[in-house]
Amino acid sequence: MNFEYSDKSKALQEQLRKFMEQHIYPLEKEYKTFTRENPWQIFPEMERLKTLAKQAGLWNLFLPKEYGSVSPGLTNLEYAPLAEMMGRILWSSEVFNCSAPDTGNMEVLAKYGNLSQQEKWLQPLFKGEIRSAFLMTEPDVASSDATNIATSIVQEGAEYVINGRKWWSTGAMNPNCKVYVVMGKTDANAARHIQQSMILVPADTPGVKIVRPLEVFGTLDSPHGHAEILLKNVRVPLENMILGAGRGFEIAQGRLGPGRIHHCMRLIGAAQRALELMCKRVAAREAFGRKIKDFSSIRQDIARSRCEIEQARLLTLSAADKIDRFGIKEAKGLISMIKIVCPQMTCTVVDRAIQAHGGLGVSEDIPLSEYWIYGRSVRIADGPDEVHMYQLGRNTIKEWM
Ligand SMILES: Cc1cc2nc3c(=O)[nH]c(=O)nc-3n(C[C@H](O)[C@H](O)[C@H](O)COP(=O)(O)OP(=O)(O)OC[C@H]3O[C@@H](n4cnc5c(N)ncnc54)[C@H](O)[C@@H]3O)c2cc1C
Incomplete structure (x- = not known):
């Protein structure tokens, strides 16, 4: 094992350190005050910072090199010290389009999404134009065992109908959150590990209701937040299924x-x-x-x-x-x-x-x-x-x- 960082990673570390010193640390206090006083509003400087990061090539750094031209070409080992730097100011990862849960959702769409899903959702996520959420956990079942997830996804003609209650959906309160990756059961009678599926649900689909934002130790984590969400007779086309039913x-x-x-x-x-x-x-x-x-x-x-x-x-x-x-x-x-x-x-x-x-x-x-x-x-x-x-x-x- 050789943990000496590559020249590429070292150069990016230096660039990121300077970027943070110049543009992010000076806004640390302002960000905190703004988000506390203006819940669920985006920090006014965020878009400017994202544009600067893009111009500097400090964009989508998390995306491993096997993703070809959209990836900056780093390995996980090369990315590690960069993510460490972002962890010093927790909101800073969004500036570089490297924040959860978007990173995980982008990898899902890049790895398993079909062309139309990639066109519609992955491209705007890659560009940082929209945000996303991942809806697995449910208040009514012990969700640390994902086989318990009970939200139903039932095929009716050319649509899937989704019913369930989710919570701790990180990022769903963000006004830019436009799509959810929802985990639910398509076949309760199948073998245990092929009952679940993942499906894309646009946030503005009729039947989606944000019940409330949850607090974490008394904080809202604004503007991203963690939502409780009710899905009641939510209808999406069959093509929104990711990879195939039972592959969750x-x-x-x-x-x-x-x-x-x-x-x-x-x-x-x-x-x-x-x-x-x-x-x-x-x-x-x-x-x-x-x-x-x-x-x-x-x-x-x-x-x-x-x-x-x-x-x-x-x-x-x-x-x-x-x-x-x-x-x-x-x-x-x-x-x-x-x-x-x-x-x-x-x-x-x-x-x-x-x-x-x-x-x-x-x-x-x-x-x-x-x-x-x-x-x-x-x-x-x-x-x-x-x-x-x-x-x-x-x-x-x-x-x-
Ligand atoms: C800040 C935050 C953000 C989150 N973001 C998301 C998100 O974006 N999307 C999403 O879907 N979920 C999210 N979650 C939810 C999180 O993934 C679940 O809370 C977690 O998986 C546990 O599920 P549960 O809350 O149902 O706890 P339970 O499953 O009810 O478990 C409760 C406790 O039981 C104990 N336990 C469970 N299994 C075992 C075992 N095998 N051995 C011993 N003890 C055990 C553990 O102490 C565990 O904490 C988030 C949670 C938090 C706090």
């Missing part, structure tokens, strides 16, 4: 691998910045006649955090490298490992940084509370920790029994 699990396998690794890369960036903020704070402040940096407990917290971030970073790079060289299936174990390790690591490191900042740590003046909320949420989103441990444990035992 197959698609989910392909979708969640890269998505999970991107979350982990961003979380490492958040944890790294938390550590840097902590070092600056304790070096500048005094208590009981000493700089806070000189207390042994603080140094231990900083040392532990540095070790844990580097361990998580190397594990994530290892997963990225394995995906690049052998594919998602072969990298399954490492993807589970990073999904277990990174969000927990971020919560631990950020918690130490919060403590070292005192009252400032929990305030809105610095991003630590956002980082903690992100880390804590990812311990549940894309499959709770326990589900990944359950599977990793099972597969590890299988290898050695």
